[in-house]
Amino acid sequence: MGRLVPAVTRSLDILELFLEGDGTLSAPDITRRLQLPRTTVHELLGTLVARSYLVPAPEQPGRYRLGVRNYQLGSRYAEQFDLAAEGRQVAQEVAETCDETVHVAILEDTDVIYIAKVDSTHAVRMVSAAGRRLPAHCTSVGKMLLASLPADELDARIGGRELTAMTPNSITDPDALRAALAGIRERGVAAEHQESNTDVSCVAAPVRNGAGRVVAALSISVPVIRWTEQRGEELSGLAAKGAAELSTRLGHRGAGL
Template identity: 30%
Template sequence: MDQKYSVPALDRADAVLNVLIDEPYRWKLSDLSKKLGISKSTLYSLLVTMERLQWVNRDRNETYAIGSTLGRYGSAFFRQYDLIGEFRRLAEPLMRKLQESIQLAVLEGDEVLYLAKVEAPSPVQMVSGPGVRFPAHATGLGKSLMLDMDEHQICALFPQETLPKITAHTIESRQALIQEVTNGRQAGYTLDLQEGVMGFCCVAAPIRKASGEIAAAISCSMPIHRWEEKKELAIQEILQLAQQLSNV
């Protein structure tokens, strides 16, 4: 990996954490300094910051262990796999009912990252499998993942007023995207009408954590010639599935 943009303080913090993971409440500042080859003054500032962030805990003997923040990070890491497992379990019967593909994705910057897909038995498919990224403004998933963002946050995500065209139907302006997100917030779901892929339409809805924060989103995609026939049922079912997957 290119080291050009690495942050030395984070490398040092990572080294500290790797020691503490294996041997909690054994190492004092002076011992860590010797083991890692980091000066005491530099390490002291680092540990004070890490303690403030609750990355580490310090006991009465001045020894260190990993802190509660890292526990939350670890739980969040494994919860995403719980979510994928539940998504596959619950989306499978819905796919069979609708005979259309169901996707799960998260927001990463101004793109959606697809985590999982339950694929319908159709010869024509959208390219939306795990690991695929796609411009968020051109997808129902992306719009759903932005439902809790205000205008300022959306402008920060998309600094330019003009948005890239993916198809002839893609939203062209940031202001139009803000309006779509506002409409979606009121409806509880969002649509993609041939905006990401010509010939396909999608309905999407957000999945929420117990705190109410949006964690991911799901969508149902289908060829346009089946859209009017199945649209209302797909909206109803996707909203229900999103509710089931919330708080997983």
């Protein structure tokens, strides 16, 4: 591990003090308990307030309490923790129905990270692992997640640069990718055929949280020796059903891509 940054460490020390007592502290309280210079404490408090990690306590002049940013970070952590656990359960149910490999993945920048995986029982199956990272535009889960982004955010992520190819079938032109994503938004499911692995085709559907935001995608991966158009339609419906179930478990009650 690299060198710890003193200012960051002190800021976190301040925030962790609010886990105790009634949840409010003054600058003198913090100065005394952390044995820091008064000027340093005031500078750190000013920064934490400016970033909404702390706010002045109502009707308690000179005292502070935790701000909304801590709640947002905690909610995101809880959301992803629940997502991995619930995703594994739903993936298991889907895999038992179709006997193919099922993944749940999230989007990070221009990559997808698989947070849950359940294998097929077939001897011939997709080789992968939870925690693996792949270029989003080469996968069905990634294209599903990219299709859910607002246009400006999508542009910021893919820009106009040539995209990395994993196989000869990978989409490398940003405009071609945008056209593919438009089709995915219309259909509500995504597919990729030998774009990340020349031996595999996949279908995916979106997973939403309680606020209706797409937070993940669930995919079913099939070796090309078992792939047909009819099988693809069947698995697309099953992926959509599984993604809807996972969305329900995360608190989603609506519809839409």
